[in-house]
Amino acid sequence: MLESWGHTAWTANQAGNALAADNDQSVYAATRGAALITQDQELAAQRKRRTIDQTVLLRCEAPDVIEVLELHLANVVDILEHRPHVVIEVTRDRVRDFCAPWPG
Amino acid sequence: MPLQVVDDLVGVPIATASSIAAISVRRLRSWHDEGLVLPAVDRMLGPGTRIRLYAFDQLVEMCVIRELEDRGQDIRHIRFVTARHENDGIARPLLELRWGVDGGHMYAQHSDGTWTGGRRHNQAVITDVIDIDLIRATVRSRLEERGKESVGRVERRRGVQGSRPVFAGTRTPVATVQQYLRRGLSQAEILEAFPHLTAADVDLARGLLAG
Numbered sequence: 281m282l283e284s285w286g287h288t289a290w291t292a293n294q295a296g297n298a299l300a301a302d303n304d305q306s307v308y309a310a311t312r313g314a315a316l317i318t319q320d321q322e323l324a325a326q327r328k329r330r331t332i333d334q335t336v337l338l339r340c341e342a343p344d345v346i347e348v349l350e351l352h353l354a355n356v357v358d359i360l361e362h363r364p365h366v367v368i369e370v371t372r373d374r375v376r377d378f379c380a381p382w383p384g
Numbered sequence: 385m386p387l388q389v390v391d392d393l394v395g396v397p398i399a400t401a402s403s404i405a406a407i408s409v410r411r412l413r414s415w416h417d418e419g420l421v422l423p424a425v426d427r428m429l430g431p432g433t434r435i436r437l438y439a440f441d442q443l444v445e446m447c448v449i450r451e452l453e454d455r456g457q458d459i460r461h462i463r464f465v466t467a468r469h470e471n472d473g474i475a476r477p478l479l480e481l482r483w484g485v486d487g488g489h490m491y492a493q494h495s496d497g498t499w500t501g502g503r504r505h506n507q508a509v510i511t512d513v514i515d516i517d518l519i520r521a522t523v524r525s526r527l528e529e530r531g532k533e534s535v536g537r538v539e540r541r542r543g544v545q546g547s548r549p550v551f552a553g554t555r556t557p558v559a560t561v562q563q564y565l566r567r568g569l570s571q572a573e574i575l576e577a578f579p580h581l582t583a584a585d586v587d588l589a590r591g592l593l594a595g
Contacts, residue, residue, distance in 0.1 A: 293580050295393045296440075296527035297400065298555050301543030304397045307435040311395070311425045319560070322546030332429070342560040343567050 281346045285353060288314075302326065309333050315360055319345065324367050328378045331365040339371045348372050389527040391520075394440040395424060396527070401438040404526045405446035412446070420463055421445050440523065445478040447519045455485040455512060465490055484513040530554065536584030538592075551585045561589040 282289035292298045297308060302323040309316040310333035317336045318324065324337035336356060340348045348370060349356070355375045359368055367378045402409045415421045416436065425437035438446075452462050469477035469492065482493035484501075491501030493513075534553030544550060549558045556578055564574045571586045 290390065290393055292555060293528075294388070294390050295395055296389045297394075297396050297437075298580070299400055299541075299544075299553070300397045300555075301541075302545070303429055303433060303543065304435055304437065307425060307427050307429065308395045308437055311427075311437070320545050330430070341567075342563045343569065 281350055282353075285350075287357075306333050306335065309335075317349070324369065327367045331367060331379050333365065334360050334363070335367045336360075337367060337369045339369060344372070389524055391440040391524070394443070394527065395437040396443070398423070398436045398438070401443055401446065404443055404523060405450060407446055407450055415446075415449075418463065420449070420459075420466070440527075441476065441479055443523045443527075444516065444519055445476070447523060448478045448483060448514060448516065451514045451519070452483060452485065452490065455514075456488060457485065457490050461490065465492070479516070482513060482516065484511075486511060530580065535582050536588050538588065551581060551588075554580055556581060558589050558592060561586060562593045565590055565593055 292300070292305065295308065297304065300308070302320065303326075305316055305318075306323070306327060315334035315336050316323075317338065319338050319340075319342065321337065321339070324335055327333065327335045336349075338345045338348055351372065352370050352375045356368055356370060359366060359375070359377050363377065363379065365379060369376045369378070396404070398409050398412055401407075402412055405412075412421070416423060416426070421438075421442055423436040424439040424442060425435065427435045429435055449459070449462055453459065466477045469481065474480050477492065480495075484491045484493065484499070486501075489501055491499050493499050530553040534551075537552035538549045538558055539552040540547050540549055544555055545557050550556055551558060551561075561574060561578065561581070564577065565586075571583060574586050575581060575583065
């Protein structure tokens with residue numbers, strides 16, 4: 281879906297880091313200038329406390345993630361373009377963004 | 385069919401690098417400290433949390449060093465030789481040169497086909513050459529490999545998905561697949577969405593859901 285909208289996207293498996301810990305994934309994404317898209321609420325909670333990258337948390341059931349993200353993609357992209365360190369929480373109904381008081 | 389690893393995207397933590405190159409984490413740290421193989425990313429994320437990520441080429445470099453060691457070369461000598469080539473303007477000698485060993489001496493073949501090394505080139509018959517293409521293929525295969533022992537098993541890993549149960553050797557939570565099953569999606573549809581999983585994984589998730 282992301283590629284059909286013109287974005288570059290890849291999975292942890294394609295990066296060979298499926299076994300990596302959550303912190304590794306965040307640092308990997310940050311150094312690549314990529315946003316980490318996840319359904320892991322604990323990871324998002326960690327990043328809210330210390331924002332080091334761009335994390336997009338999809339709060340919905342797994343089979344709905346594409347539909348929910350597509351619904352709000354324009355808004356999510358707009359936030360990502362303006363905030364280098366941010367956690368964006370996306371539900372079917374709304375998009376909220378968070379930034380730790382001391383990012384980095 | 386699992387998605388293939390893309391060389392340019394690879395960025396793996398030190399534990400994964402250790403497993404792929406069959407070199408201990410301690411040695412990799414020491415190679416980092418000594419400047420022999422530097423990680424692509426080295427970042428402190430807080431007290432005691434240091435993130436080192438290695439790119440594909442660095443995994444290949446580790447394997448070349450291991451192959452040279454297996455052929456009797458001492459790590460100090462490897463470091464000395466690679467440093468000499470770096471001083472000659474070759475940025476990544478372990479990758480850019482073709483390495484061979486003969487009678488305890490280490491030789492490097494340059495892009496123009498010439499060899500340099502321990503003895504004068506016309507005195508050496510280099511019979512044991514390290515095949516870097518084979519090393520690259522092996523690294524790629526190890527990155528993609530999910531051990532047979534992992535298939536159809538569940539595990540919890542600290543720092544992964546909040547320590548929730550995931551399919552062993554992956555970071556896919558069992559609960560995620562169970563959400564698909566509750567919606568009535570078929571095994572084929574689930575495996576299409578998660579190409580790194582197997583029918584045994586889906587059966588396991590179904591069994592846990594029923595149980």
